[in-house]
Amino acid sequence: MSTTKIDGKQIAGLVTEKVKERVENLKSKGVVPGLAVVLVGNNPASQTYVNNKAKTCERLGMYSVQIELDENISEVELLKQVEALNVDDKIHGILVQLPLPPQINEDRVIATISPLKDVDGFHPENVGKMMIGQQSFLPCTPFGVMKLLEYSDVEIAGKHAVIIGRSNIVGKPMGQLLLQKDATVTYCHSRTKDLHSFTKQADILVVATGRTKMIDASYIKEGAVVIDVGINRDENNKLCGDVDFESAQKVASKITPVPGGVGPMTIAMLMENTCLAAENTLTNK
Numbered sequence: 001m002s003t004t005k006i007d008g009k010q011i012a013g014l015v016t017e018k019v020k021e022r023v024e025n026l027k028s029k030g031v032v033p034g035l036a037v038v039l040v041g042n043n044p045a046s047q048t049y050v051n052n053k054a055k056t057c058e059r060l061g062m063y064s065v066q067i068e069l070d071e072n073i074s075e076v077e078l079l080k081q082v083e084a085l086n087v088d089d090k091i092h093g094i095l096v097q098l099p100l101p102p103q104i105n106e107d108r109v110i111a112t113i114s115p116l117k118d119v120d121g122f123h124p125e126n127v128g129k130m131m132i133g134q135q136s137f138l139p140c141t142p143f144g145v146m147k148l149l150e151y152s153d154v155e156i157a158g159k160h161a162v163i164i165g166r167s168n169i170v171g172k173p174m175g176q177l178l179l180q181k182d183a184t185v186t187y188c189h190s191r192t193k194d195l196h197s198f199t200k201q202a203d204i205l206v207v208a209t210g211r212t213k214m215i216d217a218s219y220i221k222e223g224a225v226v227i228d229v230g231i232n233r234d235e236n237n238k239l240c241g242d243v244d245f246e247s248a249q250k251v252a253s254k255i256t257p258v259p260g261g262v263g264p265m266t267i268a269m270l271m272e273n274t275c276l277a278a279e280n281t282l283t284n285k
């Protein structure tokens, strides 16, 4: 079986090229799309993502601010910061980097972000709208996976999509978006019995387990499309996914690498969502 490596970096480049044109159009109408990224504490891994987001904003001509807050900040203080961004006209998108420290209730923070600026698509109003197929901000990672499949000419209708993972951020919305494109969807998770029996039926396998190189060729049907959402460090501190790439590429027809797969798409979709949020201010939604 010859395998195609899906180049997420290249596809993210194509997506952001289109966003750049929309940014230029907005600027000609006097609107500069603005993104605020709120970072609590100084996790160095988080710092890398935040920097990547800021760099991409700059490349696309968007405005971005980074708000770095002390690890020990109270929930009330953080909510005040979010409320200030909600009413800041220069800011169209707000991303509060997760996870948050234990003294802070994440659900309350997410619910405080204005749904009109919720470019992560995590606010219950946007999640609800997505579920019933209404226009909303789609969560960036599953949205990015849908774009990867589209640009890679992967057929979805009638295919069996198996998702390993059921988080609110990746697994659950991933299944929903695939269902909307007429896939037959199966969710697997840590309590699934006989995982192989499900994954072996997958035409499209999306892996979001958070467990380094857990999925090897033995889980994969010949010719399946494999999407690796994991971001881990291996024993040599090298970035790697939830899929054992060397093994899996022997049976998969198309497969995403880590790095250079889903990660760059997540950032590209964040830019697209921020651009959409800015466009919405012109069409008084």
Ligand SMILES: Nc1nc(=O)c2c([nH]1)NC[C@@H]1CN(c3ccc(C(=O)N[C@@H](CCC(=O)O)C(=O)O)cc3)C=[N+]21
Pocket (backbone or CB within 6 Å): 048, 049, 052, 095, 096, 097, 098, 099, 120, 140, 231, 239, 258, 259, 260, 261, 262, 263, 264, 266, 267
């Ligand atoms: N509210 C919120 N929204 C998020 O979207 C969010 C979050 N919190 N918390 C953390 C995770 C993680 N995340 C990544 C985005 C891009 C890459 C990425 O670009 N990765 C590159 C490599 C980056 C590197 O070299 O470290 C790649 O896979 O090729 C990784 C991880 C967004 N997250």
Ligand SMILES: [Mg+2]
Pocket (backbone or CB within 6 Å): 141, 266
């Ligand atoms: Mg992610």
